[in-house]
Amino acid sequence: MEFTIALLVTGLFILLFTMFRLRKYRQHQELQNKLSNTYDITSLDLSGNTQYASCFSHEWVMKNITNKSHSRLGSALQDYLADSTLIAGMWIGFTIFISSVLLTLLFVESLRAIGSIIFVFLVGVLVAVGPGEPRYAEDLLDAVQENEIKELNAQDFVYVKIANETIKHFAILNIIIAVLLITISPWGDMLPSLLAQGIALFTAKIIWEPALLLLEYNVGFALFYIAGIIGISSFLCFKIGQRIISPEEEAPRVQY
Secondary structure (H helix, E strand, O other), rough: HHHHHHHHHHHHHHHHHHHHHHHHHHHHHHHHHHHHHHHHOOOOOOOOOOEEEHHHHHHHHHHHHHOOOOOOHHHHHHHHHOOHHHHHHHHHHHHHHHHHHHHHHHHHHHHHOOOOOHHHHHHHHHHOOOOOOOOHHHHHHHHHOOHHHHOOOOHHHHHHHHHHHHHHHHHHHHHHHHHHHHHHHHHHHHHHHHHHHHHHHHHHHHHHHHHHHHHHHHHHHHHHHHHHHHHHHHHHHHHHHHHHHHHOOOOOOOOO
């Protein structure tokens, strides 16, 4: 029953958080439509492969994302690192060590109090919050929206369109995940055993049995096979997740 409730609550949380993120989507779409109706956008490259530099949106991106200045604490830390690199590095290492220990203890105690369903909640929070792109897109659209249409130009349309598509992409992905979690929640208590069986089957059929066959010929081949399968599997999982979260794009060419 614990996993059923956890999956249901996590799915609802992701869904509600996504709806909250889309609260200004209609206004941002209207901004995009106003720009397309006001300026000639037929000659613009809307694929995102061209970075237009003669507009308000580009200035905002350069100021708030690309060349974002550090906070007062960050600047002081950078100066301290420059002046006393060794001592500053030791303090930073000590701070990270203490923080890691405290977070580990907190996680262990949370796991003891709540149980393994904490993993479901943590994954749900990570999915709901997502990477920084949607947040940057929202901030850009809000900044552009504060300007009069006559203060903008056709190049702003490209940034607005890409920002809207970014928010839409992550919203659709989050909604799919939320609906999936809610749909499978009635069978949530079966998931741990199914996951364990899947891992055991993968380990036995893909790793151990071929490794035992290779072991009859050469120990080195067997160890190399095990290390290779684990490495390739980890790399594939990482690349798939990276591809879903942040699709690779070509480096844009700058046009003024």
